[in-house]
Amino acid sequence: xxxxxxxxxxxxxxxxxxxxxxxxxxxxxxxxxxxxxxxxxxxxxxxxxxxxxxxxxxxxxxxxxxxxxxxxxxxxxxxxxxxxxxxxxxxxxxxxxxxxxxxxxxxxxxxxxxxxxxxxxxxxxxxxxx
Numbered sequence: 001x002x003x004x005x006x007x008x009x010x011x012x013x014x015x016x017x018x019x020x021x022x023x024x025x026x027x028x029x030x031x032x033x034x035x036x037x038x039x040x041x042x043x044x045x046x047x048x049x050x051x052x053x054x055x056x057x058x059x060x061x062x063x064x065x066x067x068x069x070x071x072x073x074x075x076x077x078x079x080x081x082x083x084x085x086x087x088x089x090x091x092x093x094x095x096x097x098x099x100x101x102x103x104x105x106x107x108x109x110x111x112x113x114x115x116x117x118x119x120x121x122x123x124x125x126x127x128x129x130x
Contacts, residue, residue, distance in 0.1 A: 004069055006030065006037040007106040009097045010046045013039060015111055017060055022111055030109060037109075038069040040100040042093050077103050088118040 008016075015023025016034075026032075039047075047061045071077075073096065080099035084090050090098065094115045101108035108119075 003036055004038050004104070005107060006032055007071070007097070007101040007104065007108050008037050008039050008043070008068070009108065009110040009112060009115070010043045010093070011111045012109045013043060013047060013061075013064060017064060020111075026109055026111070030107065032109065034064075034067050038071050038100075038104070038106060039065065040097045041070055041072045042096045042100075044070055046093060071100050071104060073100075090115070090118055094118075 012023055012026070014020075016027060044065055047065070048058065050057075053061075077096065077099045080103055081092070081095040084098055085092060085095040088095075094112065097110075098108065098115060098119060100106070108115075
């Protein structure tokens with residue numbers, strides 16, 4: 001993906017939208033440029049599928065998503081997500097997001113310590129490099 005450097009997971013997007021200091025610090029430290037960021041299709045579904053989403057929140061999410069690239073699931077991402085799910089302690093959405101970052105060779109920005117720790121525990125043969 002030309003010009004895309006980062007993949008933002010769901011909690012990172014929410015943190016940015018809400019102005020959460022940890023998300024803002026991570027974005028600044030990583031040099032994040034939102035126009036060079038992507039989200040997974042699963043992140044878009046999680047963001048817009050929240051049951052108590054207000055009209056104002058939906059508008060903010062749709063506006064943010066419009067500035068990012070959305071990476072659709074494909075066979076390669078699916079297969080890597082399966083490997084991640086079987087090899088580590090990932091929930092399915094996290095496995096899909098991590099697999100998307102791995103396959104597309106993007107820097108994953110996540111506030112989810114559990115996801116980061118699960119990736120750290122995996123042998124490089126399972127996930128390659130991020």
